[in-house]
Amino acid sequence: MDRLNVKKDYPLADKRRSLILTPTGKKLDEINMEQVLEGNVKIDDCRISDRTLEYQAQIAESAGNRQMAANLRRAAELTAFSDERVLEIYGALRPFRSTKEELLKIAEELEAKGAVLNAAFVRQASEVYQKRKKLKGDK
Amino acid sequence: MKRSKRFEKLDRRPINQDSYIAEWPEAGLTAMGSPYDPLPGIRIEDGRIVEMDGKVYEEFDSLELFIAEHGINAEAAEYAMSLKPEEIAKSIIDINVKREDVIRITTAITPAKMLQVVRCLNAVEMMMGQMKMRVRKTPANQAIVTNIKDNPALLAADAAEAALRGFSEIETTCAVSRYAPLNALSILVGGQTCRGGVLTQCSMEESLEVRMGMLGLTSYAETVSLYGTEQAMDDGGDTIWSKAFLASVYASRGMKMRFTSGTGAEVLLGHSNKKSMLYLEILCVYLARACGAQGVQNGSISCIGITTAVPEGFLAIAAENLVVSLLDMEVASGNDQTFSHSDMRRTAKLLMQMMPGTDFITSGYSATPNFDDLFAGSNTDCDDYDDYYMIQRDMQIDGGIEPILEQDAIAVRNKAAKACQAVFRGLGLPPITNKEVEAATYAYSNEEMPPRNMANDLVAAQEFFNKGVNAIDIVKALYQGGFTRVGDNVLEMLKERVCGDYLQVAAIFDKNFKTKSGLNDANDYQGPGTGYRLQGERWEKLKKKTTALVPATILEKQGIPDKKKGFHNLAEERNAEAGEADIVVGISPAFANRATAEEIYNNHSRILEKILEGVEEAGMSAAVVKIYHTDDLAEIAKLSAGFSKTGIGIGIQSRGMVRINHADHTAEDSLEVSFNMPFSRFSLFKEIGINAVEYARGSKPLRVSDKVKPGGLTSYQITMIKLSSDETAFINRRKKPARMSLKK
Secondary structure (H helix, E strand, O other): OOOOOHHHHOOHHHHOHHHOEOOOOOEHHHOOHHHHHOOOOOHHHHOOOHHHHHHHHHHHHHOOOHHHHHHHHHHHHHOOOOHHHHHHHHHHHOOOOOOHHHHHHHHHHHHHOOOHHHHHHHHHHHHHHHHHOOOOOOO | OOOOHHHHHHHOOHHHHOOOOOOEHHHOEOOOOOOOOOOOOEEEEOOEEEEEOOEEHHHOOHHHHHHHHHHOOHHHHHHHHHOOHHHHHHHHHOOOOOHHHHHHHHOOOOHHHHHHHHHOOOHHHHHHHHHHHOOEOOOOOEEEOOOOOOOHHHHHHHHHHHHHOOOOEEEEOOOOHHHHHHHHHHHHHHHHHHOOOOEEEEOOOHHHHHHHHHOOOOOEEEEEEOOOOHHHHHHOOOOHHHHHHHHHHHHHOOOEEEEEOOOOHHHHOOOOOOOOHHHHHHHHHHHHHHHOOOEEEOOOHHHHHHHOOOOOHHHHHHHHHHHHHHOOOEEEOOOOOOOOOOHHHHHHHHHHHHOOOOOEOOEEEEOOOHHHOOOOOOOOOHHHHHHHHHHHHHHOOOOOOOOOOHHHHHHHHHHHHHHHHHHHHHOOOOOOOHHHHHHHHHOOOHHHOOOOOHHHHHHHHHHHHHOOOOHHHHHHHHHHOOOHHHHHHHHHHHHHHHHOHHHOOOOEEOOOOOEEOOOOOEOOOOOOOOOOOOOHHHHHHHOOOOOOOOHHHHHHHHEOOOHHHOEOOEEEEEEOOOOOEEEEEEEOOOOOEOOEOHHHHHHHHHHHHHHHHHHHHOOOOEEEEEOOOOOOHHHHHHHHHHOEEEEEEEEEOOOOOEEEEEOOOOOOOEEEEEOOOOOOOOHHHHHHHHHHHHHHOOOOOOOOOOOOOOOHHHHHHHHHHHHHHHHHHOOOOOOOOEEEEEOO
C-alpha cells in the first residue's frame, strides 16, 4: 500500500474508514450501541491499533512533522505492552530511579517485543543519564 | 512629605495592589532577554548537529542534547541559521510569505536564534505573527469545570453549560484527589450531554491520568510539565526522556496530549542559570517539538505572577505562545491564572491572545466563579462571560465561545445533572438526589449544593478502579437510563480514539464529530480577506445581545412624532413678536410632540418648566416660542434671542441639547452650549435658566456641565437616535415662530 498522505487520506475516519481496525480486529462500524448492549464491545475494542498509529505517523510525516511521526511510531510499538508495564517503564525513566543496567534490561525487553525504536530511545537515555548523573544513586 | 491627594488615590487603585520587580538578570528575573543568554550558532557534521548555540556536543546537557538530536530539522539548519533574525522576523508577519515557508525556516533554527527572531517583534507584530502562524485556522477555547465540593451533579451541569457556550475542551481536577474518576466521569457525561465531541481531561498525577484515559474517562491530557533547565526538570521528577516516553504512552492509548510549560517556572524553582525567562521557555517548546508532541500549553501559566512582575512580561508571554506556533504545534495560550487586581490590566493581557486568535485562547476559562476554580482561579471566570462576548461583538473577533440563552442553559444543565444521576445509579455509585439535580440546574456555585456523604463517595471512587469500571459501562448506563443520545456521544468519543485523527496537531471536534485540526483546517492567513474570517452563521451568533434594542422596541419606546397630534402641555397662541419677555425659550419643531412616547413628552414638559423656573427665580420673566421652520439649534437660539427684551435666547432640541445665544451675535457664536444633556437630571435645566439671566445681566457664569456616568451617554444616545432623525421630518418651512402658552 502507498504511504498515506495528509491531503488525500486525512481524516482517516472520513477518507480511509475501511483501513481502521481495532487491536481486536473489529471494524469501526462494528462498534455500535447494539453491540455494546449485547456485551460484544469491550473497552479493549476501543483502543487504537499499532497499524492505525503507523497510518497517523505517515500522515504527520507527509505534513512535514517528522518528530510527531517518530512519537506516533514509538506509540505504535507501545500498544503491545500492558498499561501497567508502560507506566512502570515510565517510572524507571524518571531521574535517579534506575541503574544503567536496569535501563539496558528494559531496552532488551522492549526490543524482544519488537519495540526497537523505544529500545534505542531507552539506550540513549541510559547513556545520557550516566553522563549527566541521572541514574540511581547519583543524587 | 505632604501627600498629593491625586497620588494617594492612585496608590489605592487595584493596579497598585499587584507586585512588581525590577529586572535582575543574575536571578533570572528578565523577561525577553538576559546578557547571559547564549548567542546563536550551529555546526553540522554528517547531518548531525555537533555544535549549537555556543556549546559543542560533548558539553550539551541532557536537554540541549535532546533538542540537538530530535528537535531541529538539521538538513535545513545551515541555510536557516544563515538568515538574519530580522529577515526571519519579517517573514513571520509578511503576508506575502506563506505560513508553511516560514515553518520550514523556524523548525530549522536553534533556540538562541529563535529568541533573537521573536525579540525583533513589538507587541502588535507579535499579535500579527500569532494570527498568521497559529496552526488551526479556526480559533477555539477551553474551560475549567471544578468545584470545591467535587459535587458530581454540579460538575456535569457546569460541563454541559460550558459545552453549550462553545468550549471545545473542558478540564477538571479535584479538591480531594481520590475523587478523580468521579469528576472525570461527571464532566464526560455533562460535556457529551450538550453536544458530542467535547474533549475532556482530569488533571492529576501522571499515572492516575493515564489510567483514567485508558478507561475512556478522559480523552486528552495537558498538565505534563516541561522545564528549561536540567535542575528544574529534576525538581519536577522527570527527565526529558521520561516525558517523551510519557508522550508516546498517551498516543499509544489514543489520547490527545500537550505539554505544559511557561516563562517564570525555572526562576520560581531557583534554577534559571541566569538565563532570561523567554530563552528558557523557548527551550521547553523545542523539547515539546523534539518529543513529537502535537501541542503546548504555555503563556507563563501558574508562574504568571513572576513574568508579569518584570518589564516586557506580556510581550514575553505573547512571544512564548508565538514560538509554539512557529514550531508548528498547537498553542493553548494561558490566560488561565488570575494575576492582576486590575480589570484593565487583565483585559489587556487577554487581548494579546484574543485579538489574533490562538488554537485555545485560554487554556482554562473558569466556567465557574473563581472561588470554585481548583486551578487557583483564572484570568476570566463565569462572571466575565458577557464582557468577553461584548469584546467579540465590539471587535468582530472570535474568542471561541458564543452567547447563550438562560432557558437553554437551564435546560441543558438539568439534562446533564439527570444524565449523571442515571450513570451513578447504573454504576451503583452513591446516588445523586433529585434535590442535587435541582440545585445543580440553577446553581451559581458550590454554595447552593446540598452536602454529599464524602466518605461514601470516596469508597465508591476506589471501587470504581478496583472493578475496572470504564466508558463502555457508562455508555450502557446512559442508554439504560434513557439518555440514548448522550450514550451515543460517549461511544463516538471512544470510536474517535480508535481512529486517532485527533492525535494530529491542534485537533478538536465540531458538534458532528468532524475532526478540525491543523491538517484539514490549516491556517491560510495571507492578509486581508484570507485566513479565518468571522462571518455568516457564526457572526450572527456572536453578535447576539439579548438586551440590545431592536428597531421595533426603539419605535415603541420613542413613539413616532405626528404633526397632527399637537403638543403636550403647550398651546399655540399667535405669531411671536419682539419683546415677548426678558428671556425667550425657543423649542424645536418636534419638542413635546404628543405622538412621541409619554416618557419623552413628559420629560420635555419638565425640562421647559425647569428652565422657566430658573429664569423666574433669578428674577426675570420668560416666554416660550415654538420654532417650526428649522431644527438647527444655533438658529433656534438666535431667533429666540431676537424675540427677547434682553437679547438673550435659549434654544432646546427634542433630544435635549440646549444653547444660549445673544441677539447681537451671529448664530454660530453661542454663549453656552450643553451637549448630550441626559434627561435624567432636570436640575441642570434650571441652572440653564439661571445662567441665561446672568448673561442678560452682563456677567459670565460658569457653564452648566453634566457629569456623564459610564454608559449613561450610550443609553441616552440610543434612546435619542430616532427622535433626532424625526425632528427633521417635523420641520414646516412655511410656518412662522409662534408664542406658546403653558397649560397648567
